[in-house]
Amino acid sequence: MVLIKKSLKSSKTLGKIPLLLYGRVFMETIFSTLKINLLDPLLIQQYLLPWYDKNRRVLPWRALPKHKPNPYHVWLSEIMLQQTTVSTVIPYFLNFIHLWPTVQALSEASLDDILHAWQGLGYYARARNLFKCAQEIAKHYKGDFPSAQNTLLKLPGIGPYTAAAIAAIAFEKNTSPVDGNIERVLSRVYSIDIPLPISKSLLKHLAIHHTPLHRPGDYAQALMDLGALICTPKNPRCILCPLKDFCRAFQNGKAEIYPLKVEPSVKPTRILDALWIEDRSGALLLEKRPHKGLLGGLVMVPIPYLNKNEENLFFKEETFPLKGFVSHAFTHFHLKVRILRSFIERDSLPLLENQFWCPLPDISQQALPTLMKKIMHHVL
Ligand code: SF4
Numbered sequence: 001m002v003l004i005k006k007s008l009k010s011s012k013t014l015g016k017i018p019l020l021l022y023g024r025v026f027m028e029t030i031f032s033t034l035k036i037n038l039l040d041p042l043l044i045q046q047y048l049l050p051w052y053d054k055n056r057r058v059l060p061w062r063a064l065p066k067h068k069p070n071p072y073h074v075w076l077s078e079i080m081l082q083q084t085t086v087s088t089v090i091p092y093f094l095n096f097i098h099l100w101p102t103v104q105a106l107s108e109a110s111l112d113d114i115l116h117a118w119q120g121l122g123y124y125a126r127a128r129n130l131f132k133c134a135q136e137i138a139k140h141y142k143g144d145f146p147s148a149q150n151t152l153l154k155l156p157g158i159g160p161y162t163a164a165a166i167a168a169i170a171f172e173k174n175t176s177p178v179d180g181n182i183e184r185v186l187s188r189v190y191s192i193d194i195p196l197p198i199s200k201s202l203l204k205h206l207a208i209h210h211t212p213l214h215r216p217g218d219y220a221q222a223l224m225d226l227g228a229l230i231c232t233p234k235n236p237r238c239i240l241c242p243l244k245d246f247c248r249a250f251q252n253g254k255a256e257i258y259p260l261k262v263e264p265s266v267k268p269t270r271i272l273d274a275l276w277i278e279d280r281s282g283a284l285l286l287e288k289r290p291h292k293g294l295l296g297g298l299v300m301v302p303i304p305y306l307n308k309n310e311e312n313l314f315f316k317e318e319t320f321p322l323k324g325f326v327s328h329a330f331t332h333f334h335l336k337v338r339i340l341r342s343f344i345e346r347d348s349l350p351l352l353e354n355q356f357w358c359p360l361p362d363i364s365q366q367a368l369p370t371l372m373k374k375i376m377h378h379v380l
Contacts, residue, residue: 036190038209039246045212045219050224050243060093071145071170072103078162079126092121107138115297115367122370124298129157147171159240168215176207177220187259188231189247195260198233269334275302277341279346283357299366301375303337318342326378328371339379
């Protein structure tokens with residue numbers, strides 16, 4: 001037992017190595033060594049699907065019962081839902097399908113318009129990949145999403161989770177997407193004493209073990225809904241749960257401690273200056289960030305050194321720093337921005353290729369990231 005736990009930890013990659021490498025026999029050996037008794041594969045679906053039929057969430061991307069799902073809606077929602085809550089995503093999703101009702105229409109849009117519609121959702125690489133993916137589907141698949149998980153995986157922005165979600169939900173393929181909600185439910189049902197992310201592959205295997213041949217898409221969505229509505233991170237409502245009779249964490253009175261988690265490492269903090277430069281007519285100097293890298297393709301005031309190797313703006317004019325900092329969290333670091341403000345004669349500053357003057361009242365027409373909105377709020 002100790003040996004297996006050590007080997008799981010030392011690889012620290014169990015969640016990243018393809019499950020098939022382990023093989024079913026190896027995983028079953030691990031389960032038996034860790035004394036995890038597998039439940040009957042049919043057990044969860046037998047209790048869960050009737051609960052889902054009565055309690056499912058009504059979401060704009062979800063097909064109504066007995067209706068065929070729209071793969072474009074499933075894909076768009078899954079991309080938007082990465083790192084983002086359902087309530088935040090709903091208005092963005094509705095706006096996107098209003099602006100671009102089909103993947104073909106999305107593929108014919110401009111990236112600037114897509115980034116503009118995406119502003120506020122964060123993680124802008126998703127929007128750029130969304131556009132690339134739409135173009136590939138239009139060009140190579142005549143606007144129809146492929147249904148095979150392996151083919152989906154080759155498309156821009158589609159990782160293993162999203163490929164499994166689209167295959168199961170849009171095409172009823174017998175596969176198991178495992179998101180945070182599903183990890184939580186299965187960690188509790190099996191009271192898995194190995195912390196996340198080390199336990200990811202174990203949980204994936206458990207999800208596969210319970211995936212039904214019939215209604216795999218509903219099964220995945222039922223687990224997601226159970227995690228969102230009943231088996232919540234705090235104060236799970238076990239008494240209302242359809243799985244309570246065989247949930248080991250509930251039976252041991254320990255539901256809330258699962259899933260165990262490895263302490264996250266502390267993110268570093270970077271402190272940088274943003275240049276808020278206005279000309280005498282009240283126009284602001286903006287720049288469109290390079291497509292690759294942080295906030296790619298979006299419009300910001302210049303923040304020299306935001307990309308470590310980017311060209312610096314050589315700016316000699318007198319500036320005065322505003323009080324306080326604007327704070328923003330990126331995936332790998334926290335950013336604290338000090339704002340240096342100055343007023344200049346427009347002709348005195350040679351612009352870089354990606355820079356331009358924008359009258360202040362017109363700024364909202366640009367694709368602005370949340371960081372820029374925070375900076376504007378701080379200054380204006
Ligand atoms: S019984 Fe409680 S802990 Fe177990 S799956 Fe249901 S809500 Fe989660």
